[in-house]
Amino acid sequence: MSEPIIRIRDLTRHYEMGTETVQALRGVSLDIGRNEYLAIMGPSGSGKSTMMNMIGCLDTPTGGEYWLNGQEVSQLSDDQLARVRNKEIGFVFQTFNLLPRATSLHNVELPLVYAGVSSRERRSRASAALGRVGLGNRMDHRPNELSGGQRQRVAIARALVNEPSILLADEPTGNLDSTTSEEIMQVFAELHRQGQTIIMVTHEADIAAHADRTVVLRDGKVETDRATHGVAA
Amino acid sequence: MNVARALEGVGIALDSIRSNKVRAGLTILGVAIGVMVVxxxxxxxxGVNRSITAMLESAGPKTFFVQRFFQGGLNISDGSDELSPWRKNPWITVEDAELVHQLPLVQDVSVSEGTEGPVSYEDISLKGVLIAGFGPSWVLVTGGEIVSGRTFTSAEYAAGAHVAVVNDKLAESLFPRGVDPVGKRIRVFGQPFTIVGVHVEAASLFGGGDQVRMAMPHTTFVKVADYRKGWMDFSVLPVASATSLEAQEEVISALRAKRGLKPMQENNFAVLSQDKILDSFNNITAGFFAVMVALSGVGLMVGGVGVVAIMMISVTERTREIGVRKALGATKREIMFQFLVEAATLTVVGGTIGLALGALIAVAIRSNTTIPASVPLWSVVVSLAASVVTGVLFGLxxxxxxxxxxxxEALRFE
Known part of the structure; x- marks a missing residue:
């Protein structure tokens, strides 16, 4: 494996809940290579949400190291983390999290706004990203004029538009029926084939089965880490 | 780049105003009222300023006035321990005016005295017509123009002739349309008068164009009019070679000498230059401005508290959106900027509404009174700036x- 895109060493995260200390992560080590398609699984309380927040630079660890694309990010300030999220990470959420009053195009442009891209370039890059997910003809629709699957595609286009190092998906099919879920998995498979690194947090085994590698967390530690065979594509 | 974000903030703010019209309306009401008042x-x-300036200009820039006391300002008890120091001042007399007229630096003097009285023509009789007695050069002093006929001559003035110049409103009240008033015989205070001219007043604050008025020689006025004596005054036009100030000094020393005032005694008359009238007017308007600033300050405060309330609700409602924006790379500063722009947009919308209402009031004043009210540019700039500052301050x-x-936490918020 070449230089990994993600390198995690002994990562811990404690939460103070009143007088009690909750240990969400108890020392996780993990390397993720470029162009890997990885699923993170685990029952609730296993620490997979915390793990996803760590990988997504939304939260900082209590201890350990996290190298993302050659940069140690575990000690960065809030604003430095915001920049890292903007450049390196494309989020796909279970509930899509689109801005309800904005068009598809505007939603996809948003990361570029924070990246300081000019409006002309924003527009062309955002429409290209929507084209990649097959929504080139839905650019002026608002989220409430789109189906669930289409909304999630808009969200994927938004995640891709900044050409991030990793696409980080949190239960991407959790709000979708099985047919639509399958469609979204096809989109992921296609992106993966084009070279996109994808990390997907899910509790559904059949969704995780689309990934090449599955990491299962339990009680804040890695329980198993094994290669799987992508069934899709 | 910042412009893009600012525009986005403006768009979001307009969206949230549109979707919460009542709430937003109440929020910006205070700002709107504050700006409207300003x-x-x-x-x-x-407008008042302009009409005073116009009135003074019509009298000629060097013309000044001699009165029993200074009745133009707030500071009339200046230098005295009594409430009405002017009571001690002797009346201004025609002799005073004639004396001043003889002075080398004085080109012309026009006396003026007025009252209300009855005027009738055949079977039409009017009460409460404003009747003034003037010197022959009165049109130069009061402004306006003779649109038909002429004013009275110096000879008629000297003779105390029964001639009258009516204003257009009085002419309309007495005569049917199409009848030329010049040459008609009317009765004033029961005495027969011949109309020699029709005068139209310059639009001015005090010249209220809709009042019925007439002018006659002052010499005639003192014979026929039933009026309260003691309130004559006169205006003085200096010769071309003298400044207004030089002529004023000459007039003051001449009147002091005539009245036998000792060097330590104050003048028992008032000389009003146009500068002094403007000064006293500015004193009054300064008071108005203070009240205005206080009122609009209260409006902006109320609006500002509303902004805090609506923005707190907005932040709570959009917690998840804030989470998403942060996930997509928005820094603290960028989120802060977005909400500040939103708050400022609210108050600017309020300010713009207030601006429109204020301008409407100005139009109403202009068309219903003689005050040529108009919105000065500085007030637009100041009120919009105040709106922005209110929004930013209370949006912080x-x-x-x-x-x-x-x-x-924000992404998890339901």
Whole structure:
């Protein structure tokens, strides 16, 4: 494996809940290579949400190291983390999290706004990203004029538009029926084939089965880490 | 780049105003009222200012007035321990005016005295017509123009002739349309008069164009009019070679000498230059401005508190959106900026509404009174700036709250 895109060493995260200390992560080590398609699984309380927040630079660890694309990010300030999220990470959420009053195009442009891209370039890059997910003809629709699957595609286009190092998906099919879920998995498979690194947090085994590698967390530690065979594509 | 974000903030703010019309309306009401008050009052004061300037200009820039006391300002008890120091001042007399007229630096003097009285023509009789007695050069002093006929001559003045110049309103009241009033015989205070001319007043604050008025020689006025004596005054036009100030000094020393005032005694008459009239007017308007600033300050405060309330609600409602924006790379500063722009947009919308209402009031003043009210540019700039400042100032706390949100918590918010 070449230089990994993600390198995690002994990562811990404690939460103070009143007088009690909750240990969400108890020392996780993990390397993720470029162009890997990885699923993170685990029952609730296993620490997979915390793990996803760590990988997504939304939260900082209590201890350990996290190298993302050659940069140690575990000690960065809030604003430095915001920049890292903007450049390196494309989020796909279970509930899509689109801005309800904005068009598809505007939603996809948003990361570029924070990246300081000019409006002309924003527009062309955002429409290209929507084209990649097959929504080139839905650019002026608002989220409430789109189906669930289409909304999630808009969200994927938004995640891709900044050409991030990793696409980080949190239960991407959790709000979708099985047919639509399958469609979204096809989109992921296609992106993966084009070279996109994808990390997907899910509790559904059949969704995780689309990934090449599955990491299962339990009680804040890695329980198993094994290669799987992508069934899709 | 910042412009893009600012525009986005403006768009979001307009969206949220549109979707919460009542709430937003109540929020911006205070700002709107504050700005409306500023604009309306500034327009009115500008208009009054303009008409005073116009009135003074019509009298000629060097003309000044001699009165029994200074009745033009707030500071009339200046230098005295009595409430009505002018009571001690002797009347201004025709002899005073004639004396002043003889002075080398004085080109012309026009006396003026007025009252209300009855005027009739055949079977039409009017009460309460404003009747003035003037010197022959009165048109130069009061402004306006003779549109038909002529004014009275020096000879008629000297003779105390029964001739009258009516204004257009009085002519309309007495005569049917199409009848030329010149040459008609009317009765004033029961005495027969011949109309020699029709006068139209210059639009001015005091010359209220809709009142019925007439003028006659002052010499005639003192014979026929039933009036309260003691309130004559006169205007003085200096010769071309003298400044207004030089002529004023000459007039003051001549009147002091005539009245036998000792060097330590104050003048028992008032000489009003145009500068002094403007000064005293500015004193009054300064008072108005203070009240205006206080009123609009209260409006902006109320609006500002509303902004805090609506923005706190907005931040709470959009917690998840804030989380998403942070996940996509928005820094604290950018979130803060977005909400500040939103707050400022609210108040600017309020300010713009207030501006429009204030301008409407100015138009209403202009068309219903003689005050040529108009919205001065500075008041537009000041009120919009005040709106922005209010929005930013009162938006700071909600924006700070939004910027401080933890992205993980915000994304989890239902």
């Amino acid at each position: 604009i309306a009052m500034a327009s009115a004061i500008t 706390y909600p924006a700070f709250r939004a910027a401080r949100l933890d992205p993980v």
